[in-house]
Amino acid sequence: MEYEGAPIGNISVVRLNERSEYAELGYCMGYAFWNKGLMPEAAKAVxxxxxxxxxxxxxxxxxAVKNPASGRVAQKCGLTFEGTKREYFKTSTGEFLDISYYGIIRSEWEKTK
Ligand SMILES: CC(C)(COP(=O)(O)OP(=O)(O)OC[C@H]1O[C@@H](n2cnc3c(N)ncnc32)[C@H](O)[C@@H]1OP(=O)(O)O)[C@@H](O)C(=O)NCCC(=O)NCCS
Incomplete structure (x- = not known):
């Protein structure tokens, strides 16, 4: 297969707060691989x-609220919607984006194990 052995996307810890023992994930994946359930499976493992x-x-x-698939991945990983901050992020082109937040805490994760 053409893509064998090649990276098709990434997941990173984009924020780590050691004092509050909190990590925030970011992810993206090549268009050819969307809607196959791959990112939820990988993000759950992370x-x-x-x-x-x-x-x-x-x-x-x-x-970004304009990337709803990303929120759907968070839901499929068991995270809870916690709210939206309006015009919270300014892009390099000057657009203000609404940003939604999802989270899962240890006690919830333990119940899934
Ligand atoms: C977000 C992303 C990683 C999703 O990965 P994926 O492996 O395709 O995830 P899934 O296979 O679970 O499919 C996406 C889900 O979102 C849903 N979805 C896709 N587009 C949607 C839209 N416009 N509105 C609502 N839901 C949408 C799909 O129906 C699917 O949910 P379902 O399984 O309940 O039907 C991928 O779309 C991506 O890389 N997007 C661009 C980058 C990005 O947005 N990164 C996040 C930065 S904030």
């Missing part, structure tokens, strides 16, 4: 790793 191996108390995901 969330498990952060709780089980790193020992965080909370994992968050935020996304």
């Amino acid at each position: 969330i498990d790793y952060l709780f089980a191996e790193i020992g965080v108390n909370r994992v968050g995901i935020s996304h």
